[in-house]
Amino acid sequence: MEVISVIPRRLDVINKYKEQGGYVAAVLPIHYPRALLRAFNVLPVEVWGPPRVDTSHGATHLQPYICSIVHNTLSFLQMGGLDITDVIIIPHACDSLQGLGSVLLDFVPPDKPIVPIYLPRGRRESDIVFLTREFYAIYQRLEAITGRAPSDADLMKSIRREEGADEVLIKLHQSHSCLPLTDIAFYRLIRSREYLPAETFIELAQAVLAKDIKKPRDGIPILLSGIVPEPMSLLEAISEMGAMVVADDLACCGRRLYPPGRSGDPLRRMAERIIYAPPDPTRGNPIRERREHLLRLIENSGAKGVVFYDVKFCEPELFDLPTLRCELQKAKVPSVTVEVDINDPLSHQTLTRIEAFLEILNERR
Amino acid sequence: MSVADTLRYHWNVNLLGRAALRWRRWQTELLAKTGSGWRSEILTPPLRISAWTKELVGRHYLQGNFAHLHDKVAWVTSGAPIEFLRALDFYVLYPENHGAICGAARVVVEIASEAENAGYSRDICSYARTDLGTLISGKTPVGKLPKPDLLLACTNICQTVLHWYRVLAHHFEVPLILIDTPFIYTQVSDHALTFVKQQLEEAIPMAEKVAGKSLDQRKLKQITRLSQMATYLWLELLERCKHRPTPISVFDQFTQMAPIVEMRGDAVTVDLYSAMLKEVNDRIAQGIGVVPNEKKRLLWDNLPIWYRMRYLAEFLGRHGIVITASTYTNAWGELADLINPEQPLVSASRTLIHTLLNRGAGDKLATMRRMIDEYNLDGVILHSDRSCKPYSIGQIDQRDRLIREYGVPALLLEADHNDPRSFSEEQVANRLDAFIEMLGV
Ligand code: SF4
Ligand code: SF4
Numbered sequence: 078m079e080v081i082s083v084i085p086r087r088l089d090v091i092n093k094y095k096e097q098g099g100y101v102a103a104v105l106p107i108h109y110p111r112a113l114l115r116a117f118n119v120l121p122v123e124v125w126g127p128p129r130v131d132t133s134h135g136a137t138h139l140q141p142y143i144c145s146i147v148h149n150t151l152s153f154l155q156m157g158g159l160d161i162t163d164v165i166i167i168p169h170a171c172d173s174l175q176g177l178g179s180v181l182l183d184f185v186p187p188d189k190p191i192v193p194i195y196l197p198r199g200r201r202e203s204d205i206v207f208l209t210r211e212f213y214a215i216y217q218r219l220e221a222i223t224g225r226a227p228s229d230a231d232l233m234k235s236i237r238r239e240e241g242a243d244e245v246l247i248k249l250h251q252s253h254s255c256l257p258l259t260d261i262a263f264y265r266l267i268r269s270r271e272y273l274p275a276e277t278f279i280e281l282a283q284a285v286l287a288k289d290i291k292k293p294r295d296g297i298p299i300l301l302s303g304i305v306p307e308p309m310s311l312l313e314a315i316s317e318m319g320a321m322v323v324a325d326d327l328a329c330c331g332r333r334l335y336p337p338g339r340s341g342d343p344l345r346r347m348a349e350r351i352i353y354a355p356p357d358p359t360r361g362n363p364i365r366e367r368r369e370h371l372l373r374l375i376e377n378s379g380a381k382g383v384v385f386y387d388v389k390f391c392e393p394e395l396f397d398l399p400t401l402r403c404e405l406q407k408a409k410v411p412s413v414t415v416e417v418d419i420n421d422p423l424s425h426q427t428l429t430r431i432e433a434f435l436e437i438l439n440e441r442r
Numbered sequence: 443m444s445v446a447d448t449l450r451y452h453w454n455v456n457l458l459g460r461a462a463l464r465w466r467r468w469q470t471e472l473l474a475k476t477g478s479g480w481r482s483e484i485l486t487p488p489l490r491i492s493a494w495t496k497e498l499v500g501r502h503y504l505q506g507n508f509a510h511l512h513d514k515v516a517w518v519t520s521g522a523p524i525e526f527l528r529a530l531d532f533y534v535l536y537p538e539n540h541g542a543i544c545g546a547a548r549v550v551v552e553i554a555s556e557a558e559n560a561g562y563s564r565d566i567c568s569y570a571r572t573d574l575g576t577l578i579s580g581k582t583p584v585g586k587l588p589k590p591d592l593l594l595a596c597t598n599i600c601q602t603v604l605h606w607y608r609v610l611a612h613h614f615e616v617p618l619i620l621i622d623t624p625f626i627y628t629q630v631s632d633h634a635l636t637f638v639k640q641q642l643e644e645a646i647p648m649a650e651k652v653a654g655k656s657l658d659q660r661k662l663k664q665i666t667r668l669s670q671m672a673t674y675l676w677l678e679l680l681e682r683c684k685h686r687p688t689p690i691s692v693f694d695q696f697t698q699m700a701p702i703v704e705m706r707g708d709a710v711t712v713d714l715y716s717a718m719l720k721e722v723n724d725r726i727a728q729g730i731g732v733v734p735n736e737k738k739r740l741l742w743d744n745l746p747i748w749y750r751m752r753y754l755a756e757f758l759g760r761h762g763i764v765i766t767a768s769t770y771t772n773a774w775g776e777l778a779d780l781i782n783p784e785q786p787l788v789s790a791s792r793t794l795i796h797t798l799l800n801r802g803a804g805d806k807l808a809t810m811r812r813m814i815d816e817y818n819l820d821g822v823i824l825h826s827d828r829s830c831k832p833y834s835i836g837q838i839d840q841r842d843r844l845i846r847e848y849g850v851p852a853l854l855l856e857a858d859h860n861d862p863r864s865f866s867e868e869q870v871a872n873r874l875d876a877f878i879e880m881l882g883v
Contacts, residue, residue, distance in 0.1 A: 137838065138838050138839055139835065139838065140826055140828075140834055140835070140837070140838070140856075142565070142828045142831070142834075143831060143835060169624075169625060171601055172600050172601050172602060172831045172832040172835075173831055173835065175601075175625050175832065175835075176803070176831060176832060176835025176836060177835070178627060179625075179627060179802040179803040179804070179835070179836060180803055180835065180836050180839060182627055182628065182802060182804070183802055183803050183804030183805075183807070183836070183839075184803065184804065184836070184839035184843070185839070193625075193627045195624035195625060195634070197622050197624075197637070198597065198601075198604055198620060198622045199620050199622060201641075201644065203637060203640040203641055203644060204622070206637070206640075207624070207633060207634070207636075207637040210631075210633035210636075210637075211624075211631075211633065213633075214631060214633070358605060358608075359601075361604050361608070361620065361622075363608055363611065363612070363618075364608055364609065364611075364612045365612060389565065390565050392565070392566050392567070392601070392602055392605060392831070393601070393605055395562070395563040395565060395566050396562075396566060396570070396602075396605035396606060396608070396609055397605070397608070397609070398561060398562075398563075399560055399561030399562055400609060400612055400613075402561060403561075416563075
């Protein structure tokens with residue numbers, strides 16, 4: 078579909094934003110307050126690895142048992158991949174990202190400020206209060222970096238813009254199987270939210286939603302869970318095998334369908350949005366909540382099975398897996414697990430494993 | 443709990459069990475006195491008081507075997523605040539400590555395989571795999587583990603424990619108290635401290651509900667005072683190793699540290715460490731060192747390799763090398779000054795957030811440098827622990843800086859604290875040989 082071919086390229090977006098006087102932040106996974114950054118005229122551009130970089134740079138600082146996302150991020154940074162950015166934001170998603178932040182701050186400082194964000198692991202009032210104050214601390218850092226001091230009204234305006242983008246993002250997910258897009262095109266569009274300004278993303282998404290054909294595509298419907306669908310050719314391979322992703326529980330996609338906040342206080346509202354997002358092990362949500370969320374997604378989307386597509390060495394994902402799979406089995410939902418290193422091309426073994434799983438699903442249809 | 447249960451508990455724990463453990467202790471002490479139980483030409487025998495430590499640890503697990511007859515049970519992470527749980531009379535179990543016992547007893551592969559067969563990846567922490575393996579199979583060298591009524595996870599050592607305890611909470615269907623301690627990248631913020639204190643305040647009513655009783659503030663202060671006394675004694679013990687020759691090695695410290703972890707706040711722990719200090723003082727007075735002819739003194743970073751401690755001690759001891767201090771055992775003493783028994787919650791929030799693993803990699807390097815100076819050390823072994831990412835990330839740069847900026851020989855040793863399948867004896871021996879050569883021994 079031609080809309081997809083017009084998704085602006087990451088580098089073009091960055092250059093344009095900077096030409097217009099804005100700043101650019103490299104943001105590591107997973108959750109962070111987009112609206113806060115934009116209120117300072119800072120465009121968040123997310124860094125999920127990226128895949129396929131020369132990891133030898135990272136290997137001089139990190140042991141081989143650290144996940145490939147962290148290895149690649151450090152390598153990419155050292156190779157100059159983030160030179161164009163003005164600040165690096167490191168949300169605390171796991172021990173490995175914590176370690177990366179610490180190594181960068183203490184041993185390999187880049188020539189730009191590093192702003193870590195601690196994300197609390199519960200949904201208690203104390204978690205919301207802490208995160209609100211943490212965002213205030215980030216506000217102060219950004220104020221020092223940009224020399225700007227957005228008012229509450231500016232912050233609210235920025236929040237509303239992001240809430241609008243997230244609303245269309247949710248609509249896209251809900252209409253996923255009825256859109257005239259292949260899986261890879263769909264996820265390219267969804268993942269353009271990782272670097273597009275909200276307003277540009279809304280425009281693109283609405284153009285696609287206008288073409289909702291209201292008739293589900295054909296294929297074995299599956300749910301994809303994990304961190305990130307890299308390499309993206311995975312999605313092509315799944316389509317070629319006669320299946321389609323109808324819902325996802327991916328850290329970079331479905332786990333970031335942030336609901337609108339409730340509070341009239343802008344920083345608290347930003348905190349609420351993250352804390353009440355769909356369950357995510359990196360934010361400490363109980364396994365029961367994850368199970369219920371997965372079963373709901375399966376029911377609403379008609380998925381017939383779940384592919385857990387996990388990054389090797391990712392403890393947050395690996396701990397929940399056996400319990401989740403067991404709970405799915407009780408609900409008669411088959412599942413399969415695949416472990417990947419985001420640097421490797423799709424292996425024959427991975428493909429065979431998924432293919433065998435899809436055959437089982439097909440027989441059960 | 444009925445009267446019959448109470449009687450059964452006391453019969454098994456305080457009469458039969460205590461007598462059996464005391465008997466075993468006397469036997470060990472007798473062997474230690476005659477020197478007939480020790481078979482190493484290289485190393486000085488362990489402290490005589492080890493028999494008492496063993497008795498206490500044995501008693502702790504024996505109590506666990508019968509805990510359901512007498513106490514409410516809480517499973518806690520090693521960095522968690524246990525004083526309020528002890529003040530509410532919980533029996534407190536540390537799965538990590540149980541993991542270490544399994545490691546030292548060399549039964550981890552058998553137990554962890556049970557977890558791996560159930561789908562747990564070999565890439566998750568081996569303490570967790572050991573614990574989950576016991577959960578699934580019931581296999582353990584300590585008889586049995588009591589089912590928890592409450593779980594308490596504190597993220598000040600890692601996020602791993604939270605993922606692990608979420609699994610436990612799901613399995614046992616019991617409440618999980620979370621004490622979340624924002625990581626200190628550079629300096630601690632006021633809002634982080636307030637957050638930790640708030641969570642402690644919220645935790646108390648949850649624990650009271652499970653315990654079925656209210657927290658007695660006086661008892662809490664008393665237990666906090668005992669915790670502080672034990673922590674100071676522990677630190678003093680470690681600091682005795684500044685003497686030359688080193689009176690106890692880091693391997694002794696590893697085996698003697700169980701009470702400061704799992705019996706903190708008990709009067710007997712204070713008695714034990716006071717007596718231990720005396721014995722160490724005697725050693726110093728007599729000029730007894732761990733190795734007969736001490737040539738070099740080292741620092742150890744990270745968790746022990748529980749299943750290979752004797753091997754490493756002898757390998758190094760043969761060359762007159764002793765590992766004198768470690769960032770790991772030091773972590774259980776270094777925050778003693780922050781404990782304030784008169785303000786248990788405020789001081790707990792400070793100590794919780796400032797644990798070694800909750801501070802940045804640069805801060806750990808600074809701790810190493812300080813220890814190298816204070817303990818007069820000649821080199822560092824950094825155990826790159828495949829299982830413990832938070833402790834291990836940063837070690838490559840720490841090693842490089844120790845060598846480059848501090849002129850201290852440093853070695854990165856790849857292994858795993860509990861899983862022997864990640865330990866290659868040949869590779870370790872080669873690396874140690876090269877390091878020993880570098881030390882000029
Ligand atoms: S893949 Fe897992 S371990 Fe790696 S950065 Fe993401 S959450 Fe952390
Ligand atoms: S990851 Fe490290 S700190 Fe956490 S439980 Fe395992 S050994 Fe302990």
